[in-house]
Amino acid sequence: MAKVLVVTSGKGGVGKTTSTAALGAALAQMGQNVVVIDFDVGLRNLDLVMGAERRVVFDLINVVQGVAKLPQALIRDKRLENLWLLPASQTRDKDALTEEGVKRVIADLKTKFDWILCDSPAGIERGATLAMRYADEAIIVTNPEVSSVRDSDRIIGMLDSKTARAERGERVEKHLLVTRYDAGRAARGEMLSIDDILEILATPLLGIVPESQDVLRASNVGCPVTLNASGSAPAKAYTDAVRRLMGEAVDMVVPVERKGLMDRLLRRRAA
Ligand SMILES: Nc1ncnc2c1ncn2[C@@H]1O[C@H](COP(=O)(O)OP(=O)(O)O)[C@@H](O)[C@H]1O
Ligand SMILES: [Mg+2]
Numbered sequence: 001m002a003k004v005l006v007v008t009s010g011k012g013g014v015g016k017t018t019s020t021a022a023l024g025a026a027l028a029q030m031g032q033n034v035v036v037i038d039f040d041v042g043l044r045n046l047d048l049v050m051g052a053e054r055r056v057v058f059d060l061i062n063v064v065q066g067v068a069k070l071p072q073a074l075i076r077d078k079r080l081e082n083l084w085l086l087p088a089s090q091t092r093d094k095d096a097l098t099e100e101g102v103k104r105v106i107a108d109l110k111t112k113f114d115w116i117l118c119d120s121p122a123g124i125e126r127g128a129t130l131a132m133r134y135a136d137e138a139i140i141v142t143n144p145e146v147s148s149v150r151d152s153d154r155i156i157g158m159l160d161s162k163t164a165r166a167e168r169g170e171r172v173e174k175h176l177l178v179t180r181y182d183a184g185r186a187a188r189g190e191m192l193s194i195d196d197i198l199e200i201l202a203t204p205l206l207g208i209v210p211e212s213q214d215v216l217r218a219s220n221v222g223c224p225v226t227l228n229a230s231g232s233a234p235a236k237a238y239t240d241a242v243r244r245l246m247g248e249a250v251d252m253v254v255p256v257e258r259k260g261l262m263d264r265l266l267r268r269r270a271a
Contacts, residue, residue, distance in 0.1 A: 002109070002110040002111075002113055002114055002115070002116060003114070003115055003116070003136050003137060004106060004110070004116045004118065004134055004135050004136045004137075005115060005116065005117050005118065005135060005136070005137045005138070005139060005245075006117075006118040006120055006131050006132040006135035006137075006138045006139070007019055007020045007023070007117060007118065007119050007120060007138075007139045007141060008120040008128060008131065008132055008138055008139070008140060008141070008155050008159075009120070009122070009140060009141040009142065009148070009151065009152060009155060010122070010123070010124055010128075010148075010151025010152055010154050010155045011122060011143075011147060011148045011151040011152075012122030012123070013122075014141050014142065014143045014148050014179060014180070015141050015143070015179035015180055015209070015215075016119055016120060016122075016141050017038075017040070017045045017046050017049050017119050018049060018179070018215055018219065018225070019139065019141055019177060019179060019209070019238070020036050020046060020117050020118075020119040021036065021046060021049045021050050021224040021225075022224045022225050022226045022234070022235070022238040023117065023139070023226075023238055023241065023242055023245075024036040024083060024115070024117050024224065025077075025079075025080060025083060025224035025226045025227050026224075026226040026235075026238050026239045026241075026242040027114075027115050027117075027242050027245075027246075028077070028080040028082050028083035029080065029226065029227070029239075030242065030246070031082070032082065032114045032115055033082045033112070033113045033114045033115070034082060034083050034084065034113060034114065034115045034116075034117065035074065035083075035084040035085070035086055035109055035112075035113045035115070035116050035117070036050070036083075036084070036085050036086070036117045036119060037060060037085075037086040037109075037116065037117065037118050037119065038059075038060065038085070038086065038087050038088035038119050039060070039088065039097075039118055039119055039120055039121055039127060039128075039130060039131035040088050040119060040120070040121040040127070041060075041061065041088050041089055041091065041094050041096070041097060041121070041127060042088075042089075042090065042091065042094060043088070043121065044056075044087065044088045044089070044090050045088075045119075046085065046087065046088065046119050047075075047085060047087045047088075048219075048222060049219055049222065049224065050077065050085050050222065050223075050224065051078070051221070051222025051223055052075050052077070052078075052085050052087070052222070053222070055075050056075065056087045057072070057073070058072050058073035059073055059086070059087045059088055059089040060073070060086055060087065060088055060089060060097070060105065061088075061089040061091060061096045061097060062089065063086070063101075063105055064096070064097055064098060064101030064102065064104075064105060065096065065101070070086075070105065070108055070109070073086055073087070074086055075087065079223070079227055080227070084113070086105075086109075094126065094127060095126075097126075097127070097130055099130065099133060102130050102133060102134065103133075103134060103164075106134045118131045118132070118135065119131070120132060124151075124154055124155065124158060128155070128158075129158065129162050132155075132158065132159060132162065132163055132172075133162070133163060133164055134163075134164050135159075135163060135165070135172055136165065136172065136173070137172060137173040137174070137175065137245075138155075138159050138172050138173070138174050138175065139175050139176075139177050139206060140152050140155055140156060140159075140174060140175065140176050140177065140201070140203060141177050141179055142176060142177070142178055142179070142197060142201070143178070143179060143180045143181075144178060144180075144181055144182075144186060144191040144192040144193070144194075144196075144197060145191060145192060146192065149192060149197055149200050149201060152176075152201055153200065153201060156174060156201065156203065159172045159174060160172070174203045174204070175203070175204060175205075175206035175241075175244075175245070176197070176198070176201055176203040176204065176205050176206055177206045177207050177208075177209065177241060178194060178197060178205070178207070178208045178209065179209040180209070180210075180211045181194075181208050181209060181210050181211060181255055182210070182211045183210065183254075183255045183256050183257040184257040187256075187257055194208060194254055205252060206241045206244055206245065207237050207238065207240055207241030207244065207252070208237060208252070208253075208254060208255060209234050209237040209238060209241075210233050210234055210237065210255045212225075212232065212233055212234045214228075214229040214232040214233070214234055214235070215234050217229070225238065226238050226239060233255065237255075240252075
């Protein structure tokens, strides 16, 4: 059975698009048929992070409006043959996306893919509501800071009230993904701890992705970090998250600060 997963957060810039690309690629690496959909109408970011921006011809709105057929708009990843992208449109008319249209496209995708990952725009308005509307499960992306956690709390409320599942009296299964986690800053009390976040949001933890230059490098070359630097700490965190999504029991490791050699030498000398 195909699963529809929304990657959402409320706040912008927390790592939704990065996570959609990384999780989608990791799922595809495990042999699953995956499509990632960019719901961020007007901004269009997912195609960049996936390195497909020059190959966009038709988009989600074209398909919703019947201007293009789904196979014309789907872009196959150059690295993984079972990973596909349905890009967003750069149009300013955000109302071009209709609930009925999205429902139809998702129903169609469900006959072709195992996983449908919806990359949500920021905010709690129409775009974010449409992205989560037909989700079976949700990944709530949060950074360890108060404003991000507060917005996530609002999104959790929306998942429980504004989704098609909620209206049918069913649950949308929720997973919390903490991203841009900086162990050093957490240790110094400059960021919320994982325990603080879990206490506020009371949502099962799917993973903790450390703040890392590997993510920026991957993004700059248009390749999901799980493919571009598969041995890196963030890639491992995303891969573990995917294994948990698929039902495996994987131990959760809270990243700890790894002091550099110079740091330790200087400290020893100072002591
Ligand atoms: N783990 C991470 N480490 C470092 N930078 C990150 C990490 N995750 C995301 N970023 C960066 O944060 C910025 C916002 O990420 P993005 O995925 O576009 O967020 P959103 O889709 O929620 O707006 C991007 O520049 C991205 O490269
Ligand atoms: Mg985004």
